[in-house]
Amino acid sequence: xxxxxxxxxxxxxxxxxxxxxxxxxxxxxxxxxxxxxxxxxxxxxxxxxxxxxxxxxxxxxxxxxxxxxxxxxxxxxxxxxxxxxxxxxxxxxxxxxxxxxxxxxxxxxxxxxxxxxxxxxxxxxxxxxxxxxxxxxxxxxxxxxxxxxxxxxxxxxxxxxxxxxxxxxxxxxxxxxxxxxxxxxxxxxxxxxxxxxxxxxxxxxxxxxxxxxxxxx
Numbered sequence: 001x002x003x004x005x006x007x008x009x010x011x012x013x014x015x016x017x018x019x020x021x022x023x024x025x026x027x028x029x030x031x032x033x034x035x036x037x038x039x040x041x042x043x044x045x046x047x048x049x050x051x052x053x054x055x056x057x058x059x060x061x062x063x064x065x066x067x068x069x070x071x072x073x074x075x076x077x078x079x080x081x082x083x084x085x086x087x088x089x090x091x092x093x094x095x096x097x098x099x100x101x102x103x104x105x106x107x108x109x110x111x112x113x114x115x116x117x118x119x120x121x122x123x124x125x126x127x128x129x130x131x132x133x134x135x136x137x138x139x140x141x142x143x144x145x146x147x148x149x150x151x152x153x154x155x156x157x158x159x160x161x162x163x164x165x166x167x168x169x170x171x172x173x174x175x176x177x178x179x180x181x182x183x184x185x186x187x188x189x190x191x192x193x194x195x196x197x198x199x200x201x202x203x204x205x206x207x208x209x210x211x212x213x214x215x216x217x
Contacts, residue, residue, distance in 0.1 A: 022054045023123055025154060025212055029188050030121075032214055033150045035060070039118035042145075044106055044125040044137075048075035051121065056098050063117060064101040065091075065109065072101045089113070107136060111144040120151040127156050127167040134170070138178040151183070151215035158208045163200065172211065179215050186214040 035041065037059035046052060046064035048071045055062045066072050072094050076083045083096040091104035102113075106125075120141060129137055141151065155170040172187070179185055194201055194208040 019049065022050050023154075025123070025152070026051060026054050026121075029152060029212055029214070032188065033119055033152055033216075035119040035150065040116045042114065042117045042120045044120070044122060045128055046101065047071045047124070048078065049123070051123065052099060052101075053079060055121070060098070062099045062101075063114075064099070065106045066101060066103060067105060069103045072103050075101070107140065109140055109144065114144045115146065117145055117149060119149060120145070120153075122151060123154045124167065126153065127165075127170055130165070130168060134174070134178060142179070142182040147217050149217060151179075151213070153213040153215055155211045155213070156208060157211065158194075158200070158205050162204045162206075175211075175213060183215045183217060186216075188212045188214055 038061070040061045040063055041055050043049070043052060043055075043062060043064045046066050047068070052062050052064060052075065064072075069092070075081075076094065076096060081096040081099070083094040083099075083101075086093050086095070088102065089110070090108045091102040094101045094103065126134060126137065141149075153175070155175060156167050157171050158169045160169040176185055189212045191210045192207055193210045194205055197208055200208055
């Protein structure tokens with residue numbers, strides 16, 4: 001589950017995780033984080049999600065991180081956004097108006113890169129990582145983000161023995177284990193979404209719980 005895996009998925013257009021519309025959780029729950037317009041929102045493992053456009057259209061600046069250069073190039077081309085490309089530490093920064101997408105390894109981020117982040121939007125990041133990488137991921141967020149930061153987190157939970165992932169199953173208990181040492185955790189909503197996910201139902205799953213969390217210092 002390394003960078004080569006995801007780059008291959010993008011190269012072969014195996015991107016069933018990409019949603020062709022803005023995630024409805026944004027309009028439903030984002031306001032609960034009380035993030036001021038003009039603030040910078042971090043979107044880890046962002047792909048070419050249209051959620052990036054939603055943030056810009058709602059007067060936020062976006063910092064995305066993505067290991068696939070193709071995903072970033074596709075995003076700017078499909079949205080007809082001009083972007084300048086320049087090196088930034090171990091990344092390549094693609095800078096458009098109010099949007100900065102870093103091509104590279106999320107795990108090479110440092111405190112300086114995240115110093116202006118006011119909030120994090122994680123719809124498909126934590127669940128994209130196998131269990132042995134999730135603690136390091138959460139550790140970067142807890143260690144390098146400013147003290148005032150808040151996170152909107154979306155997870156999935158299902159019987160991992162029936163499907164190997166990604167997306168991986170992340171339990172409510174694991175969310176608390178990862179984040180409770182440094183954050184307050186509030187469960188905003190929980191849905192069983194299997195009925196609307198035939199590709200997962202066809203793989204033998206009998207439930208798939210989607211949870212939305214507000215996580216704050």
